[in-house]
Amino acid sequence: MKKKDDLRRQVSEAILACQDKQAENVTILELEKDSGAFTDYFVMCSGTNPRQVQAISDAVDARLEALGLRVTHSEGYKQAEWVLLDYVDFVVHIFSEKARQFYDLERLWKSARRLEPAELLAKPKPRRAAIAKTTPVKTTAAKSKTGSATPKKPRKKRS
Secondary structure, three states: OHHHHHHHHHHHHHHHHHHHOOOEEEEEEEOOHHHOOOOOEEEEEEEOOHHHHHHHHHHHHHHHHHOOOOOOEEEOOOOOOEEEEEOOOEEEEEEEHHHHHHHOHHHHOOOOEEEOHHHHHOOOOOOOOOOOOOOOOOOOEEEOOOOOEEEOOOOOOOO
C-alpha cells in the first residue's frame, strides 16, 4: 500500500508542477494492468507555445527531482511539440495544442480510467477501524468490605 501512496504522491507533484506553469487541459489516465500498458499512469497536458511546453517540462523535472525521483528517459524537449518524461511508473506527456489533437492519446488509451487532477490531489482519508457504536451500560456496584466495587446481581421480579 505504501508504494501506491508514494506513486500517487509523485503523480500529484507532477500535476502540481504542470498547473504551476499554467498548463491547459491536464488529464490523468490510470492504465489497466491487463491492457499491455508499460506504466501505471499517463499525465497529459498542453502548452500554448514551445517555451511554455519546455517550461512545464522543466518544472515537472525539478519538482520530482526534489523528491529524489529522476526521469529515466525524455524525448522531444528541443522541438517542444510533444515532450515525454518517463518515470517508469508514470509518464508525463506535454503537448503543443496541435500535437495533442493529432496524436489523441486519450482515444488510443480509451480503455484507461480517466481521472481528474482533484482526485489524485485530494488527500486520502485516514482509515478507521470499524468500531461498533454502543451506548455505555450503567452498572451499579456495591462496595465490599475491602473497598472494591463488585457488581450487584439484578433483582428478580415478583409476580
